[in-house]
Amino acid sequence: MQFDQLLQYVLSGLSTGAIYALIGIGFSIIYNATGIINFAQGEFVMLGGMLTLLFLDSCKLPLWAAIPCAIAVSTASGMLFERLAIRPLRQPTPINLVIITIGGSILIRGLSMLLWGKDTHAIPPFSGEEPIAVGGATILPQHIWILGITLLIIAANKFYFYHTISGKAMRACAYNRRAAGLVGIDVRRMVLFSFIISSAMGSVAGIIVAPLTMTAYDVGVMLGLKGFCAAIIGGMSSGGATVVGGLILGILESLGAGLISSGYKDAIAFIILLLILFIRPQGLFGKAQSERV
Amino acid sequence: MNRDMIKFLGFAALILAVPFALSGGYLMNVLVFVGIHTMLAIGLNLLLGYAGQISLGHAGFFGLGAYLSGILTATYGWNPWLAMPLAAAVVGGLAFLIGFPILKLKGHYLAMATLGMGIIMYITFNETIGLTGGPSGLSGIPNIAIGSLTFDSDKKNFYLIWSFTLGMILLTLNLANSRIGRALRAVHDSEVAAQVLGINARLLKVQIFALSAVISSIAGSLYAHTMTFISPASFGFNFSVELLTMVVIGGLGSIYGSFLGAALLTLLPEFLRAAQDYDIIIYGAMLMMMVMFMPRGLVRGVPDLLRKLLKKRGGKHA
Numbered sequence: 001m002q003f004d005q006l007l008q009y010v011l012s013g014l015s016t017g018a019i020y021a022l023i024g025i026g027f028s029i030i031y032n033a034t035g036i037i038n039f040a041q042g043e044f045v046m047l048g049g050m051l052t053l054l055f056l057d058s059c060k061l062p063l064w065a066a067i068p069c070a071i072a073v074s075t076a077s078g079m080l081f082e083r084l085a086i087r088p089l090r091q092p093t094p095i096n097l098v099i100i101t102i103g104g105s106i107l108i109r110g111l112s113m114l115l116w117g118k119d120t121h122a123i124p125p126f127s128g129e130e131p132i133a134v135g136g137a138t139i140l141p142q143h144i145w146i147l148g149i150t151l152l153i154i155a156a157n158k159f160y161f162y163h164t165i166s167g168k169a170m171r172a173c174a175y176n177r178r179a180a181g182l183v184g185i186d187v188r189r190m191v192l193f194s195f196i197i198s199s200a201m202g203s204v205a206g207i208i209v210a211p212l213t214m215t216a217y218d219v220g221v222m223l224g225l226k227g228f229c230a231a232i233i234g235g236m237s238s239g240g241a242t243v244v245g246g247l248i249l250g251i252l253e254s255l256g257a258g259l260i261s262s263g264y265k266d267a268i269a270f271i272i273l274l275l276i277l278f279i280r281p282q283g284l285f286g287k288a289q290s291e292r293v
Numbered sequence: 294m295n296r297d298m299i300k301f302l303g304f305a306a307l308i309l310a311v312p313f314a315l316s317g318g319y320l321m322n323v324l325v326f327v328g329i330h331t332m333l334a335i336g337l338n339l340l341l342g343y344a345g346q347i348s349l350g351h352a353g354f355f356g357l358g359a360y361l362s363g364i365l366t367a368t369y370g371w372n373p374w375l376a377m378p379l380a381a382a383v384v385g386g387l388a389f390l391i392g393f394p395i396l397k398l399k400g401h402y403l404a405m406a407t408l409g410m411g412i413i414m415y416i417t418f419n420e421t422i423g424l425t426g427g428p429s430g431l432s433g434i435p436n437i438a439i440g441s442l443t444f445d446s447d448k449k450n451f452y453l454i455w456s457f458t459l460g461m462i463l464l465t466l467n468l469a470n471s472r473i474g475r476a477l478r479a480v481h482d483s484e485v486a487a488q489v490l491g492i493n494a495r496l497l498k499v500q501i502f503a504l505s506a507v508i509s510s511i512a513g514s515l516y517a518h519t520m521t522f523i524s525p526a527s528f529g530f531n532f533s534v535e536l537l538t539m540v541v542i543g544g545l546g547s548i549y550g551s552f553l554g555a556a557l558l559t560l561l562p563e564f565l566r567a568a569q570d571y572d573i574i575i576y577g578a579m580l581m582m583m584v585m586f587m588p589r590g591l592v593r594g595v596p597d598l599l600r601k602l603l604k605k606r607g608g609k610h611a
Contacts, residue, residue, distance in 0.1 A: 037401035085581060091588050094400030095347050099541055100584045102349075102534060106577030114571060221530065225412070228405060263420040270409035270416075277406045278394040 004136030017250020023227025026198030033194035040105035042224015048203025049215035078199025235283020328454035334551035336508030342546030345481035350411025356528025358513025388506030392499035430524030544590020
């Protein structure tokens with residue numbers, strides 16, 4: 001085993017890990033505001049990539065214009081999902097919520113298949129394909145885009161939750177929904193906000209990863225589940241712990257695929273998921289350290 | 294003889310008379326699948342409807358049963374009648390072991406953990422190519438035979454599958470009305486209250502989880518022997534969701550509801566041939582609609598609806 005090769009695995013693991021972290025934070029934001037695990041989370045990731053493609057190909061928009069359009073449309077569909085499926089639910093028991101978000105995810109996936117067919121598509125990289133040498137390993141410019149955008153979003157997230165009124169209100173909802181309602185916070189609005197933020201973040205993740213991994217109508221399932229895995233490692237925090245969870249998952253997966261077998265790559269995430277749920281359901285870092293926003 | 298028994302005998306007579314009404318052929322083949330799906334839906338319903346514990350990984354147990362039976366008979370030349378109980382015992386034992394840590398989880402977490410479990414099994418079916426044949430599948434699985442009677446036609450398979458299915462229905466009906474069934478419902482309503490009353494909720498949940506896995510495994514073995522070919526695609530996450538849809542549409546905690554859900558979801562795609570690839574959209578829409586508008590399933594939702602309509606009309610007359 002050469003050091004260069006190891007470095008290569010770690011570096012490419014970091015960028016997939018960043019994607020998982022973004023999706024995972026989306027899971028946590030909704031979970032903390034509402035107690036719902038949104039099984040449709042992955043579909044917004046898929047919508048981000050596919051809609052970018054739609055705006056690029058059909059509307060002939062340049063990439064810099066297509067991306068915001070795609071984020072806007074996927075965010076709107078996240079909003080619609082909350083309004084049409086989650087809010088009208090008369091008996092919001094956990095099982096009903098699981099079933100309805102699964103139903104929603106199947107519906108979104110099916111409609112996308114109807115719209116775009118079953119082919120996989122590629123989005124052009126944001127800035128060229130010239131590999132960059134880092135130590136003995138090489139990375140693509142897109143990797144840097146991914147890491148940069150992830151950092152930016154996490155910073156923006158932090159700012160929102162700690163320095164704006166609506167972010168603070170959302171944190172209040174996470175601590176105690178009834179108390180938040182009593183001090184005049186519109187809890188239902190916060191629930192809607194949480195869906196907006198997390199579908200926006202999900203779609204960004206889907207867009208920045210699409211140039212590397214290609215995209216298709218069904219990529220949302222796996223990406224969503226791995227994002228959830230990241231969130232579980234991070235103890236459902238919407239901050240640093242989930243980011244670390246995502247990065248750990250990304251690196252382990254990349255090492256596992258390189259050193260053990262690429263066929264079992266996807267199984268690694270689920271084995272970690274089960275182990276964490278069995279042994280440390282409060283997350284790898286425990287409740288005390290993770291911030292539950 | 295009580296009412297439940299009469300209902301069951303009526304149902305059994307109706308089912309077993311079907312082949313006389315049909316000239317055989319294609320529809321008969323579909324009805325074999327209705328039988329297998331009914332078995333699976335009942336297995337899942339025991340867990341979801343009675344014990345209130347969700348599983349999104351039952352396709353994995355179904356697949357494991359099918360593969361164990363398939364490999365033992367096709368590769369190692371075992372008798373199907375020996376392979377089936379062994380497969381069921383292995384799957385049941387595995388579910389019992391996984392059950393302890395997994396059923397400690399609740400609600401969303403349980404859903405995710407069972408989903409992960411199902412996907413790990415699916416990946417294993419795909420990757421252990423030496424044993425399972427990988428994505429291209431396992432062929433040459435023998436039909437089941439009793440003496441010189443080989444179950445190799447749709448009509449024979451119909452009777453084979455449905456005798457198992459009817460047996461399972463009888464078993465679950467009895468179970469539901471027994472001490473265990475009442476204990477399960479108590480756990481469903483409130484685990485704490487059930488424990489206060491002296492029910493070992495944890496063990497009970499694990500036992501039901503294992504039982505429902507055994508039922509899925511037997512359904513899997515039967516599936517392997519009637520199809521004589523299996524591939525991982527039949528045992529993926531989508532199929533787990535399809536099973537969930539069957540149970541929810543029929544009605545949680547209703548055995549005949551599971552049959553109704555299984556029949557509906559198996560027959561529907563046959564009538565919607567044109568919409569082949571898109572049946573998944575219909576599942577999604579159906580799942581959402583049911584939870585929103587008829588959370589108690591068809592078996593209870595439709596009578597409720599009729600009653601409401603009649604009451605309205607009666608109210609107007611008065």
